[in-house]
Amino acid sequence: MFAQLRSLWKALWNRSQMESELADEMCFHLESRAQDLLRSGLSREDAYRRARIEFGSTVSYREKVRETHRVTWLEDFAQDLRYGWRVLRKNPGFGVVAVLTMALGIGANTAIFSVVYAVVLKPLPYADSEQLFNVFEARPQEGVTGAGWSYVNFAELRQQNHAFSEMAGNQSHQLTLTGRGEPSVVNASVVTPELLSLFGEKPLGGRVFFSEDGKPGAAPVAVLSENLWRNSFGADPNIIGSSINLDKRSFTVIGIMPAAFRFPQLTESEQVWIPLVQDPLFGGWLDRRGGHWLSVTGRLKPGVSMAQAQAELDAVSARLAKEFPAENDGWAIRMVPLQQMIVGKVKSPLLLLLGAVGLVLLIACANIANLLLTRATSRAREIAVRTTLGAGRTRIVRQLLSEATVLGLFGGVTGIVLAYWSVHGLSSLLPSNFPRTNAIRVDNVVLGFALLLSVGASVAFGLAPALFAAKANLQTNLRAGGVRSGESGGYRRARSFLAAGEIALAMVLLVAAGLLLRSFANLVSVSPGFNAQHIVKADISLPQFQYSKAQQWSAFSDELLARIQAQPGMQDSAVAVPRPIVDGFINLAFDIVGSPAASSSASRTVNYVSVSPEYFRVMGIPQLSGRSFDRRDVMSSPHVTLVSKTMARLYFPNQDPLGKQLTVAFPFDNGAPREIVGIVDDVRDVALGQAPGPMMYVPYEQAPFWGANLVVKSSLSPSSVATTIRQEVRKMDKDLPVTDVAMMPEIIEAAVAQPRFGASLLGLFAGLALVLAGTGIFGVISYSVSQRTREIGIRMALGAQRENVLKQVLREGTELAAIGLTLGLAGSLGVTRLLASLLFGVNPGDPLTFGVVAVILAMVTLAASYIPARRATRVDPIVALRYE
């Protein structure tokens, strides 16, 4: 093979060299011959003439040499493909079934692979993206990981480390864009000036930030994304150098980043970047050492290993802990590849799906292999004739494999077409917060994968039948005509093995799908601790430059709530920051007044929520003891708090928390001790699948935010609720946009979009597997019945009862099912353990799921054997015997 490849290579690429070498060689021959003839006494002229005559025509021999280079194996392959195509056409039923089976397998695999490739495997769309790392702070003892930085700590890290060529920090929130038409809200990344240059992306126009832009007192500047520039500024060619208003403050536009550049949100196409120092919100936090809010990205110097970099980070964190123990004791610095940080969460569900479609393809291959085995039996005579005529065993195997490849390629191409169609649907099925979905497409890599997979699958389903066929006994097959005699035990065993294997694989898939579906059902039926029905949420963000004081914030939300509650049907309204599931959570360290301060290694944390008094009524969160908040809980009155049931149980075991006092460290809380005045029930605020943690609520009046995060419970339609809110806000300030109006139940539904996506796709694949396995078993049993028509006829002629025949055939199916289920059980137990991290409220070895799946499979197997069994009982002995 290697020699052939080499000479093919030579023939294709070194043609001219080969030609001249050949000419040299022949010339040498003539010359040597002439010399020899000269020595034997011929004249010079005669010697040369004689040499030429003996040699014959150099031209025609050169042509003959060229002919030997025409590559025979390639030609054989082409011939086999043509033959395979003819065989397929002669038997279209078989061809269509096989190609469709294959197309389903390849299509599903290609579609899922396109997602896996785009999301997980493809490098991030940044220059030398493998050098980019997210550097974060962690408290390993408490399992806190992925925390951000304070600006001061970051500045020291950036200065002290030598492993990274550059580091930059960023935070995101929204700013109000005014002055051009309707006020709107834009996503803003507030960054240290190095961020844009860190990624090495050139601006479309203008410039990126210089380090001067990041210094306090610098003029406010902004960089726009291309899409924001096109959609909100009509692609104004003079935008650079002109000013825009963000949160009522003027920023000079200095550059536009191309649409392809997205950071930090890869799904976000419209945004603005401003220097951290100019940010109305985080700009005020630059000199605080406490706090963990800045996300840091670094570019590792070429040639520096992760271990070296980590050692440096350890040194920096030790120095910080020594110099500023109050803020840094117990904190460590960690790094993780940026890619892993972005796609880490979706990686294992995606790989799970890829594994699942892989199993579907295996089942499809087993099905086709079975079809081919069946056909090989009926083609035994043809193969015997070929062998007698001199075809070697490898030649026969090669021919049958080529036929399989024709099938595989047809199936593959059809599958790729299927994938093209389904990738669109698939991307729209993906949860909206799924990273990198915009990159999902059937590109060359995906095409290459599909083609490789098709060829690989062809070999997988073609090899066993081909080997069997080539081994077949010549004499028997020639004599018997092949059709009804030559069913050797080997064939039957191979087919039964494949069918049992299909059952086993289908079982693994069904069990996995069953577990995920149960887990999903658990997830959606879990009570979040509040009643989301008829609740509409809406956000109003107050521009920081205009509304700069806490009193303004609480005055604004007071007036807004009063106005909205005055509207008919909308008296159940409240503000809350953060709202459960919707807004994320604020986790803070706290101390209990009068009890020893927690050591840094075991500090207490609580999720902190600031709410208006109506909140608990609107959300339906039950009061368990003490009192709720009311209008008298204002800034000047004693500071109070409500704690959740879990908070009371965790931190006040065997005592009454009422009357105890807490302090929290939070910039928006004034730090005065808060007395616990009541206990409310638990709420799943972080995620539906996460058990409720300790929570504390504070009156909004005592801890206001720069905006109003509304919840309105109303039987009115969501759109009329939204309209009313907009009207009232506009009456208060015409430049304030109302954003993110949504129904609470829909948000909760979106929160389970990812498990739903996984469960429904896996369910689909499991269904596919079930159908394929069912048809596989049907094929095996039908064929075995048709092979034994004569035997059954004889037995019935000798007096066998129909029931006996039926039982005999069904027994065959039952045996298959028993073997398949046993194998499947073992496989499932192994595989489902990998699922454990994706499951909620269901054990990977859940007996109910296993039981139901086994029963379904057993029933499908029985049904698939029953049809051919019935046919067997209708065999007419006379016809069957005459069949001879």
Added chain:
Amino acid sequence: MTEQAQLLPGTLDLLILKAASLGPLHGYGILLRIEQITRGALLAEQGALYPALSRLEHQGLLTSEWGTSDNNRRAKFYRLTTSGRRRLREETQSWNRLVTAIGAALGAKPQEG
């Protein structure tokens, strides 16, 4: 001029392999060696050697490289590969069987009844 046998069709490859098995040779050398070991059996035309060489090389039975001949000229030398050696052995055996069989067939006398 002595009586010279023409080579049987299909035997050229075998003879080339045999010739090359005795040591690396250039094309003309192979020709001489064949004449020598067959005691003068002739190719119809000497050029026919080259398509055969090329075919054998293509099948991986021979390998070639350029070297210097006895008369100090650049020439392409052929050497038997491992699979070429194996092929030579197989072909020799089957040739011997054929010769024996044909010989026996031609030597058979009509049975006396």
